[in-house]
Amino acid sequence: MKSNENLLQYTIPQLLRWRVGASPKRPALREKDYGIWNTYTWEEYYDYVRKTALGLRAIGLGKGSTIALISDNIPEVLFVAIGIHSLGGISAGVYQTSMPHEIAQIVPSLKVTAVFCDDQEQVDKVLEVRDQIPNVKKVIFDDPRGMREYMSDDWFINIRDIFKLGEEEHEKNPELFDSLVNEGKPDDICHFCLTSGTTGLPKGTMLTHKNYINMGIQLSQVDHLEPTDEYVSFLPFAWIGEQMNSFGVAMATGITINFPESVETAMSDLKEIGPHFMFGAPRIYETIQSQIWLKIDQSYWFNKIMYKYFMKVGTEAATYRMRGKTMGLGLRIKAWLGTQIIFRPLVNQIGFLRLRRAYTGGAALGPELFTFYQSIGVNLKQIYGQTEIVGIAYMHRDGDIRPETVGKPLPGTECKISEIGEILSKSDSVTPGYFELPEKTAELLEGGWLHSGDAGFIDDHGHLVVIDRVSDVMHNKQGEMFSPMFLENSLKFSPYIKEAVIYGNKEDFIACLINIDPLVVEKWAEDRGISFTTYMDLSGKPEIAELIMGAVIDVNSRAEKEHFRIKRFALLYKLLDVDDGELTKTGKLRRKFIQEKYQELYDALYDESIDNKEVEAAFQYQDGQSTTVKTTIAFYTVKGV
Amino acid sequence: MEQLTISDVTLSFGGLKALSDVNMAMDPGLITSIIGPNGAGKTSMLNCISGFYHPTVGDIVYKGKELTHASPHQVSNMGISRAFQNLELFSGLTVLDNLMLARHQHLKYSLLDAIIFFGKASRVEAENRAYVEDVIDFMELEPYRKTMVGSLSYGIQKKVEVARALTLGPDILLLDEPMAGMNQEEKEDIVRFVMDIKNERGTTVVLVEHDLGVVMDISDRLYVLDFGELIGSGTPEEVAQDPKVIDAYIGEG
Numbered sequence: 001m002k003s004n005e006n007l008l009q010y011t012i013p014q015l016l017r018w019r020v021g022a023s024p025k026r027p028a029l030r031e032k033d034y035g036i037w038n039t040y041t042w043e044e045y046y047d048y049v050r051k052t053a054l055g056l057r058a059i060g061l062g063k064g065s066t067i068a069l070i071s072d073n074i075p076e077v078l079f080v081a082i083g084i085h086s087l088g089g090i091s092a093g094v095y096q097t098s099m100p101h102e103i104a105q106i107v108p109s110l111k112v113t114a115v116f117c118d119d120q121e122q123v124d125k126v127l128e129v130r131d132q133i134p135n136v137k138k139v140i141f142d143d144p145r146g147m148r149e150y151m152s153d154d155w156f157i158n159i160r161d162i163f164k165l166g167e168e169e170h171e172k173n174p175e176l177f178d179s180l181v182n183e184g185k186p187d188d189i190c191h192f193c194l195t196s197g198t199t200g201l202p203k204g205t206m207l208t209h210k211n212y213i214n215m216g217i218q219l220s221q222v223d224h225l226e227p228t229d230e231y232v233s234f235l236p237f238a239w240i241g242e243q244m245n246s247f248g249v250a251m252a253t254g255i256t257i258n259f260p261e262s263v264e265t266a267m268s269d270l271k272e273i274g275p276h277f278m279f280g281a282p283r284i285y286e287t288i289q290s291q292i293w294l295k296i297d298q299s300y301w302f303n304k305i306m307y308k309y310f311m312k313v314g315t316e317a318a319t320y321r322m323r324g325k326t327m328g329l330g331l332r333i334k335a336w337l338g339t340q341i342i343f344r345p346l347v348n349q350i351g352f353l354r355l356r357r358a359y360t361g362g363a364a365l366g367p368e369l370f371t372f373y374q375s376i377g378v379n380l381k382q383i384y385g386q387t388e389i390v391g392i393a394y395m396h397r398d399g400d401i402r403p404e405t406v407g408k409p410l411p412g413t414e415c416k417i418s419e420i421g422e423i424l425s426k427s428d429s430v431t432p433g434y435f436e437l438p439e440k441t442a443e444l445l446e447g448g449w450l451h452s453g454d455a456g457f458i459d460d461h462g463h464l465v466v467i468d469r470v471s472d473v474m475h476n477k478q479g480e481m482f483s484p485m486f487l488e489n490s491l492k493f494s495p496y497i498k499e500a501v502i503y504g505n506k507e508d509f510i511a512c513l514i515n516i517d518p519l520v521v522e523k524w525a526e527d528r529g530i531s532f533t534t535y536m537d538l539s540g541k542p543e544i545a546e547l548i549m550g551a552v553i554d555v556n557s558r559a560e561k562e563h564f565r566i567k568r569f570a571l572l573y574k575l576l577d578v579d580d581g582e583l584t585k586t587g588k589l590r591r592k593f594i595q596e597k598y599q600e601l602y603d604a605l606y607d608e609s610i611d612n613k614e615v616e617a618a619f620q621y622q623d624g625q626s627t628t629v630k631t632t633i634a635f636y637t638v639k640g641v
Numbered sequence: 642m643e644q645l646t647i648s649d650v651t652l653s654f655g656g657l658k659a660l661s662d663v664n665m666a667m668d669p670g671l672i673t674s675i676i677g678p679n680g681a682g683k684t685s686m687l688n689c690i691s692g693f694y695h696p697t698v699g700d701i702v703y704k705g706k707e708l709t710h711a712s713p714h715q716v717s718n719m720g721i722s723r724a725f726q727n728l729e730l731f732s733g734l735t736v737l738d739n740l741m742l743a744r745h746q747h748l749k750y751s752l753l754d755a756i757i758f759f760g761k762a763s764r765v766e767a768e769n770r771a772y773v774e775d776v777i778d779f780m781e782l783e784p785y786r787k788t789m790v791g792s793l794s795y796g797i798q799k800k801v802e803v804a805r806a807l808t809l810g811p812d813i814l815l816l817d818e819p820m821a822g823m824n825q826e827e828k829e830d831i832v833r834f835v836m837d838i839k840n841e842r843g844t845t846v847v848l849v850e851h852d853l854g855v856v857m858d859i860s861d862r863l864y865v866l867d868f869g870e871l872i873g874s875g876t877p878e879e880v881a882q883d884p885k886v887i888d889a890y891i892g893e894g
């Protein structure tokens with residue numbers, strides 16, 4: 001395999017220019033608009049970046065400027081980001097779901113001087129907190145719809161006008177852009193990536209050109225990517241998982257990035273593109289699995305029989321595939337038949353037919369899911385990393401997939417377990433630190449190692465196993481240690497359970513709140529003629545409680561230690577939600593907040609005399625309005641614990 | 642664009658007067674709303690404009706042309722299109738096909754062109770598809786492009802109905818209770834679209850609506866009907882103060 005190490009001498013814009021030289025006419029980006037996929041070649045990509053960069057320079061941005069990007073994934077986000085990188089400035093991703101008050105906090109804390117928004121929705125949020133962000137000189141927007149009345153205000157500028165300004169600058173001085181790009185150094189900071197903010201205000205992780213490019217190079221050392229490979233960009237751009245692909249992997253390997261038409265159409269657009277590799281949080285794979293199950297369930301009897309039979313064959317074959325072992329002739333023939341008859345058409349339905357590798361990261365995924373995807377012929381692999389090391393630092397190798405681990409370090413990544421059991425890493429992708437937070441940076445990079453905050457160990461096969469956050473590991477009253485995340489994940493492996501919150505810190509036993517999975521449980525209830533109205537109503541049904549009881553008993557039966565068993569649970573009347581502050585933007589539980597919000601339920605869980613309790617349920621809508629409803633919640637005790 | 646003028650229109654069904662001596666003017670680029678209690682003649686008025694009914698007495702004039710006795714397709718050809726209260730869509734066709742079908746009056750090629758489907762026919766089809774895609778983008782219907790209309794929720798079907806009317810490329814858009822049967826969120830959504838239709842596309846909007854809150858918020862001009870008679874008109878503020886209107890809505894004390 002050809003090494004791409006020489007690419008490390010470039011910055012992202014320099015590497016983009018290098019790509020133009022290497023393959024000017026190849027597609028670099030593709031965007032679906034008005035129902036048609038429009039292609040940008042590497043040459044056009046570079047032209048747009050140049051126009052944007054010089055345009056941004058014309059409105060007074062440059063070295064020392066920071067542009068916040070609050071936008072769905074569109075090519076313009078990359079034009080603006082790499083445009084400002086070319087000038088020696090910095091881009092910063094802000095989640096599109098951020099509320100105005102969050103924007104008012106994040107923007108000044110990162111010293112942002114300009115904001116890019118895709119449409120009026122985002123512009124309005126920025127406008128709402130205008131007086132709190134005096135350093136923002138310009139708001140650049142893409143879609144002019146609904147913005148007519150704003151145009152008299154020169155705080156706003158359309159990206160098309162930036163392009164025009166840039167074009168004029170280029171005509172005046174054609175050498176300028178090249179010389180600006182040449183000034184960049186690989187160790188310059190180019191992007192602030194917000195950490196997910198499980199605790200407090202998000203921190204801006206400073207990342208350099210080299211951080212990104214190194215990650216892209218090392219990833220492709222393990223899993224080779226062709227320049228003709230397709231990737232669909234549907235993760236939030238503010239998340240490291242998206243940037244590592246568009247800045248790192250795409251630049252290092254020359255793959256094509258495809259932008260869906262809208263967030264709602266992402267899955268059907270994915271089907272049209274048929275990507276060669278994808279990356280996603282476990283939730284995506286769980287949802288797709290549920291959809292497959294539903295589809296099979298609704299299919300006619302012959303399909304069901306075939307699916308059932310070949311699923312068994314597939315599962316057996318998967319154990320060989322995951323270990324890289326050779327199957328016997330009989331199994332190989334059966335597995336081949338299964339692939340041809342049922343799995344290829346099935347996988348084609350979701351758009352995974354060309355998929356060589358699917359990566360999951362950000363949280364744990366159940367072993368059953370790995371087996372499931374491997375059985376149907378989707379090469380699903382676990383990765384592990386964090387924002388501070390550009391997303392991926394550890395991953396499964398093909399033919400060596402152990403669901404309980406996160407795999408081995410990428411080439412060039414060193415791994416060490418500290419005395420307290422914390423995972424430490426070292427590589428060229430490690431961040432220089434947090435923006436303007438020297439103390440936090442010192443903590444993070446103590447002794448020259450990146451401190452992950454995760455507890456873990458290296459197993460006999462040399463794979464890294466992650467247990468939980470060092471700070472999240474709990475101890476019961478007897479001082480025995482357990483991992484709430486581990487138990488929550490075990491529960492979530494049941495298709496009926498969407499989310500679970502485990503309690504038990506300094507308590508006698510473990511208890512939990514459970515969110516049923518609306519999609520699967522609704523279908524289950526329908527099939528049994530159980531009528532219901534809302535999610536709240538469905539959660540309150542005794543039949544559903546019985547169903548969940550089964551899942552809890554199942555988890556208990558697999559518990560490695562006595563004190564891992566769950567004694568009491570209740571079904572929560574609403575889905576835990578990002579808007580209500582219960583989950584982080586990347587879908588992780590915010591334990592402290594949840595504990596405080598549902599204190600009443602917590603108390604009742606630990607008072608074994610309570611079977612029912614009336615509570616007031618508060619809901620918050622996306623526009624900020626809230627309302628309360630009275631409901632009764634039942635508490636269930638698992639027998640024999 | 643010119644004003645749509647309705648002068649002294651009376652519509653009788655036998656002895657029943659659905660409309661009597663009604664005068665209205667719809668100014669270009671504005672949202673004009675017709676309100677009134679049930680059976681006040683709001684929909685009858687729209688039917689008269691769109692050519693489904695023909696007034697017994699009076700004139701409807703647009704662009705210097707009499708519309709009084711024009712048939713629905715003639716009205717439509719003049720740039721007046723209508724979204725119906727009860728959805729008039731082909732539920733067995735996809736959203737895209739429904740909208741493409743609505744463009745049929747703009748598909749100007751012969752049967753022979755269509756059979757060969759080369760040159761003119763394919764070019765015209767592509768142009769019309771581009772127009773339809775623009776409307777799909779405008780009404781944010783991308784996720785439903787290839788979905789059967791019949792399998793969509795009522796709120797989305799209403800949006801498709803409005804989109805279908807927009808696809809005709811009208812100068813004047815008649816909306817008959819676009820918000821009926823919708824929840825608050827869907828209503829707010831439609832309101833935004835109605836505002837955008839006026840502001841972004843410069844289309845004149847004639848709105849018949851029950852929801853007074855919405856009407857008062859977005860209309861530039863209001864006409865109030867009661868038992869077929871015009872009992873008030875003016876800006877929303879003026880109408881809200883009008884004692885006759887208050888009587889008609891709240892009833893005499």
